[in-house]
Amino acid sequence: MNCCRTSPSNSWVFPTVNLCCFGFFSMMKPSEPFVVPYLAGPDKNISLGITNEIFPIWTYSYLVLLLPVFILTDYVRYKPVIILQGVSFIITWLFLVFGQGLRAMQVLEFFYGMVSATEVAYYAYIYSVVSPEHYQKVSGYCRSITLVAYTAASVLAQLLVSLASLSYFCLNIISLASVSVAFLFSLLLPMPKKSMFFHAKPSTGASPKPGGRDAFLEEPQKGHKPVCQETFTFSRNLDDGSLSTPKPENVTLRVFVQWFQDLKECYSSEQLFYWSLWWAFSTAGFNQVLNYVQILWDYKAPSQSSTIYNGAVEALATFGGALAAFTAGCVKVNWDLLGEMALAVFSAVDAGSLLLMHYTNNIWVCYAGFVIFKSSYMLLITIAAFQVAVNLSVERYALVFGINTFIALVIQTVMTVAVVDNQGLGLPVSIQFLIYGSYFSIIAGIFLMRSIYIICSAKCGKEECMSTVTGQNPSEPENSMSGMNTVTQF
Template sequence: MSCFQASPRHSWIYPTVILCLFGFFSTMRPSEPFLMPYLSGPDKNLTSAELTKEVFPVWTYSYLVLLLPVFILTDYIRYKPVIILQGLSFITTWLLLLFGQGVRTMQVVEFFYGMVTATEVAYYAYIYSVVSPEHYQKASGCCRSATLVAYTVASVLAQLLVSLASLSYFYLNVISLASVSMAFLFSLFLPMPQKSMFFHAKPSKEAPPKPPGGDVVSEEPQKDLKPVCQELYTISGNPGIGQQSSPKPENVVLRVFVQWLRDLKECYSSKRLFYWSLWWAFSTAGFNQVLNYIQVLWDYKAPSQSSTIYNGAVEAVATFGGAVAAFAVGYVKVNWDLLGELALAVFSVVNAGALFLMHYTTNIWVCYAGYLIFKTSYMLLITIAVFQIAVNLSVERYALVFGINTFIALVIQTIVTVIVVDQGGLGLPISIQFLVYGSYFAVIAGIFLMRSTSIIYSAECQKKVLRSATSQTPDGPHPEEPRNVIMGTKL
């Protein structure tokens, strides 16, 4: 390890490699595409109603309860202990899946899986505390690629083992346990960060760098965000521009919370960032809800005990298709200021249509196709949304906005779960649930369709006013020349 520390240029390689290995093995879980058949089969013998109404909702509730405390604790204790905690939670989850029995035990499984997802923030934030800014893009790209490759490999491997080797679902969980145990071992070798984004930030006279990839989607400056998000970040206690007279609380925790409130107020005061965040929160809530119950729907359309199922292959294709779509976004030249919300509306219509298709069809292959369309469309849009939100935000502010958006999404998902799924609410059957989810995305599409229509109409009105003003100016250019003036003006 000392050899990496001796050369500053390469000091980012060691933690990046270890983190990538952790991400790969923690995501390489071939049992996940076949979780529903495993739990409803002879190994656990749980009914679809028990899983839908009593077991799976626990993940949503525990994730919501744990997210904010874990988000704060992660930065305060500097990431590594939380990554280790995630590894232990993985191991506990799969030990209980293998050897536990009954509804109550499976609810405990869902609680620990909620801990796993709540601690994911440490995995993605860790890299910013141990590598220099010039290596952010490479390091974070490697980490995200590791998890993507691992999920695809796990899904393909699971399908091959089930279809060709007729391997029991129990042994898929054994493989998953071995994989997450390897991830835990790698987490122990991560170097301990000396700083963090908020509680242990180092004073700096320069604004922190933007998140990697922030300029990939749109090369045009985001005027609405500049005054909000390009100020000097002052979490270390050094006042920024215009803040010299601001009170500085002595308590570091209080100072961090005060700064968070200021940053959130400033960032969300941007209408553009607010509406992109709104779509992010509502769509992520719907997406997570669909992912949580899609295997129940598949089992309803084609019971796993009497049908040949291809859940692993479908997940692999959906993940690959979503990754390709997300990658392609970086090469699309679009005026997202003008057409961004129209894209959100159009693809939300696609999502709604895919969910309605999954509800009404009786053919499992059509249901699979609807899921492929839905997941690919969401991954495409969430990539655009992330870039649009991050493009002029510092790393710290992006992490804060990401955390709050995720928390709001979980609140929305919890409300939907309580009303639609939970036995204390309507307790709707799985087929009707997907009709509700399709209607949910249709409402999102309607809201953003109205917003985008208003934005495009306002832009056209501004163009007409500008043309009229140009043609009526006595000393201005000749009436046949206003096109050049308009083309030179950013609308």
Template sequence: MVCFRTSSNSSWIYPTVILCLFGFFSMMRPSEPFLIPYLSGPSKNLTSSEITNKVLPVWTYSYLALLLPVFVLTDYVRYKPVIVLQGISFIVTWLLLLFGQGVKVMQVVEVVFGMVSATEVAYYAYIYSVVSPEHYQKVSGYCRSVTLVAYTAASVLAQLLVSLANLAYFYLNVISLASVSVAFFFSLFLPMPKKSMFFHAKPNKEAPRKPLGQDAVLEVAHEDHITAHQEPFTISGNLEGSQLGNSKPGNGALRNFVQWFQDLKECYSSKRLFYWSLWWALSTAGFNQILNYVQILWDYKAPSQDSSIYNGAVEAIATFGGAVASFTVGYVKINWDLLGELALAVFSVVSAGALFLMHYALSIWPCYAGYLIFKSSYMLLITIAVFQIAVNLSVERYALVFGMNTFIALVIQTIMTVIVVDQRGLNLPISTQFLVYGSYFAVIAGIFLMRSIYILYSARRQMEVQSPAAIQRSTGPHPQEPSNTLSTKL
């Protein structure tokens, strides 16, 4: 079949168009903002306790279990099969949502959707295997932008259909099934890459493996153009030792794993990269937890069976607001080396305040407002964090750091789920859970506030130490001293 044939076309346009079409239709899921009302409604008739304690935690556990194996498999099989697998997982997820009944089946849904989440890495990694380096930024921007547009459009469509057409939630899932089926169809037409970043890497004779810089930093950041001044911590990848040997593939794979460990060790030895990665992991764990359970809180504040809800509109506004906030970062001139951790602390305080507002709010509207603030703040800061981490890393090392940060975030989220949500843990009510999450972000803010105070204090001390030498350099040697005193001291 022509759809499975490896393309000989070296142009970046064809794979970009197909990948963007896949990304658009895979994210065009209008049922998602109304998932909890659908599960608790007459179609599935699950209780809030069953959804919170028995169904939703399964996604976290399955995502964690699948992430590392899928990350390795994605590179080994060269991306396309994993993108096709993601398309199949999408279809199975919505078939089960439409026609499955009971807690056990919904738990299977969460396992399959955990596969969807784990395979998402292939969508972005595919770019670097079929596109030349000079097109990284352009293609990454297209792929990220189209998913944002699709998610926003799906949320708006869902709200219009629910509020104006009074459409049942069941049919929102039918539309989602049709959309993800189209996405699967387009995944079959993706060209099969001839190389990958690690297991099937080939020496690049056209261009050296260079740091990402501003050419590919948009892999996970929302569309933005950041031009912040910073002191670079250049860590460019040197993966010659990780090339797969022709005679002993087993030894080549082992060398890959050893090289990955050495690369990660070297990357995290940079304090700047370590602290930005720490914030990334801690905040992403909290962010995913909020996204997983926020509809439960909304349904608690304003039960969907008794009142009009605007989940779709809120999701659309939050996504658009976060994208705008991310875009504005490119026009803010800040010394991120000096003030980066302070920004993380300040916006973590904002996030904590938004979550406390959601906990204490007596009506749904302040709860919606808190979510808008929280999501926009996270999207703004994750954009900055991605740039700070990626700007001087090679593509290969950035992929490793991104994967490790995501894995650590999932470990933290799993621990949080077991303690706060799971029946084997505290099994807290949903409103109390958000009090815990607000406190969690307050602790993050405290960590980075102390770190920023230390950085500012160290910078001031350094300026005080350097200022006498600067004065001497500008005024020349003191008249009472020999003319070579300064050079002697230096």
């Protein structure tokens, strides 16, 4: 009998394997790189309205659903929301396979917005079923498996289209089968007994940091002012014997009050605020580019008359992004001093890539611009996530991540209404990418000015400090000169 029991040290294996299988099959969708050619082709024949009437629905539904789903996810303890995501995946691909007409595609986009909004449950679930010592390991597994699946799906799609001449309809049948398998794995997930907020258990120590951090991140950076470093105490207060058991509505109210206090304290850090600001604005632009890049490719090289390589490009861009993210974890830089300079430089690279995609008529140059853009963004978002999370508990990181994502969606919605939607300017896709390139140019300019200010302030502060020291020791000019030389070394 004892041999059938799962030991505590291995209790993380079953839920992690199940969740990774769900993540793999939910991202193993070979039809995704060819969505626009499929909609514009003979299967659906919706060449008009894709840009201005169909794709904006995803942005609007994602925005409307994100906050309610974020709250519901913790309240119902993750698994039901993961199941809801699996159901939404199936409905989305049923509409892609069998739906016809503009209205059906708009409903499809609504359910895909539901898929995006419920994604938070996939990344939060694992923290409720494994012990803190496994957070880093399982977070790495759950995040990397989705990149592997997306890359494999893109490569498979390109091979099937180019070598086997498989139709886009068949690719969608494969995708429907894959997300159906993912749904089955969601049913096998163990139901968590706790969550981070509404069903939190009392903690005996400091709240763990988010998973996925490297070992050297356990210590704050040198000279880095701790942000929100206090232990997340709300869960302990709820279960403290000195307090009477609150009513459910009081618990809910206290959760919201604690969220507000935590966010206010976190964003009071100037460094965290500016990194979060870049995160929100850049993510809005990134999502907008991803949403409409296939339409640009179809404009530069129409799929009905050209050989297209969307799958290969998506795979290469995803691999480049994963490689850039890995590189970011290995590079040792004083991000307090040079971090915002990096944001400025790579935002300028993003801007240049998008402007290149706008001005070129060569589809291969357009493909290359997208690979550079996605790799650059993935590099910076990894650094930004580390800078935001380095001194935050898992609970506070989840809150900041949720608010940053919501702000990004608000910005993206404004861009969609103003630039894409027929109720706004309704610009053609080629002009849209000129707007997006200019948008990233503004981001680069803002952070360039701020980085120059930070570097100059640091230099002036060191010079002032050294002049104070040399003023107290006038008899040692040699030492003072050597001290002045060190000021210019960052």
